[in-house]
Amino acid sequence: MPQFNRQPYQIDPFFRRLFILVAIGVFLYILYLLKPIIIPFLSAFILAYAINPLVQKLQDKFHLRRWVAILLVYVSIGLGVGLILWWLLPLAWNQIQDAWKYMPTVIDYYNNTIRGWVRSHTPIRLPVLEVRDMSKSLVDYLKENYNITDASSFFTNLLLSGVGIINVAGMIVLVPILMFYFLYNWDERLYQMRHAIPNRYVPTVYEIAKESDAALMSFLKGQLLVMVLLGLTYAVQLQLIGLKVGLIIGMIAGLASFVPYLGFTLGFIAAIIAGFFQFGLDWVHIGLIVGAFMVGQAVEGYILQPLLLGDKIGLSPLWVIFAVLAGAQLAGIVGMLIALPLASVINVLARHAYQSYQEGNFYRGDGQLSLFPERTLKDVKQEQALKEAQEEYEKRQMSLLDRIKAMF
Secondary structure (H helix, E strand, C coil): CCCCCCCCCCCCHHHHHHHHHHHHHHHHHHHHHCHHHHHHHHHHHHHHHHHHHHHHHHHHHHCCCHHHHHHHHHHHHHHHHHHHHHHHHHHHHHHHHHHHHCHHHHHHHHHHHHHHHHHHHCCCCCCCCCHHHHHHHHHHHHHHHHCCCCHHHHHHHHHHHHHHHHHHHHHHHHHHHHHHHHHHCHHHHHHHHHHHCCHHHHHHHHHHHHHHHHHHHHHHHHHHHHHHHHHHHHHHHHHHHCCCCHHHHHHHHHHHCCCCCHHHHHHHHHHHHHHHHHHCCCHHHHHHHHHHHHHHHHHHHHHHHHHHHCCCCCCCHHHHHHHHHHHHHHHHHHHHHHHHHHHHHHHHHHHHHHHHHHHCHHHHCCCCCCCCCCCCHHHHHHHHHHHHHHHHHHHHHCCHHHHHHHHC
16 A cells, blocks of 8 residues: 655744734724723723732731732722812812802903903904803704704703713722722732743843833822822912912812823913903913912922932933823823823833844844945945045036036
8 A cells, every 4th residue: 555755734934924913903903892891901900000019018017818908908098088078179169169250250351351452453353242142152052062952852861971970980880899809819910920921031021020110110109299299389379379269270280290291281271261360461460370380390390300200211301292192192081191101111111122132143243144235334434435525526627517507
């Protein structure tokens, strides 16, 4: 019986790589479709990562069970937030009431001062503003954008809005529960991830992970202190100036400073508008408001950030702006919030990749075919100098007629 030599079955590398690329593309597309579900899990993981050191310290210092330490951290955070709201909400409510009482003065100033100034200096004719017209404009806006034409449609939209509120409330309840499960099995998950890495890459991965962890934790702790102290700086200055909504504006500007330049921009614009309506064209008060935000920027740039943040991210201002804009383009507000922490991790990865590139054969020119003629930098400079001298000689040899022809 004839014997046939069976060749071992081999997979074409091209089709294997194509299959891997297609599988990665399908996986990313599925992640995109599941984005509403993934966001609470991702948020819970980030928050769990932020408070895990505190849970670990409580567990190690007082020899507590893991779940007891987690509950103690939850209770402490809840009490802290409750005390802040107990102190802040009455002040904010009083300032909102003061601002609402000041609305007739704002409307009167607009009708009698701003309209006259604009009419006398520009060809623009601004309409008279009345509360009745504002109510009508609000109704027209609701009809145009939310299809509210009768009572039934109004209550339908209100019900849909209520469902959206319920979804948000559900997210607020779901995220702490997910955080608990992430925190409870944190060490086990790290152990599983450690043993999923090939042994030859463990030292490098460990080094990158430690550097990323140090950068992230230092940035989060420092940025939180910067936000609180900067908000207090803005709020105290605006209150001393006499701005009725200065506390709200200052605290919002401080909290929004987590995104670079956003807190300053929002706070400055809001304070100028509020000061304009409260004080009118009083350049002393407007100048004091501008000075308050300049002082805030100086305190942030020269005191708070150098002392509390230092060079935790390691990015230049240009890359910081690029990271924030890229995050906003890709994921909106959430992207802006996570842009800088993610950029700090990418910076660590890029630094190690560049170091690996410098140590590789391609950078050193070993073990590869030369793409260009073997020359030194000195040879290139000499060739360039000879070329320039030759061109200068040929230009001098040209006659006047040749020069005129060359121009055309």
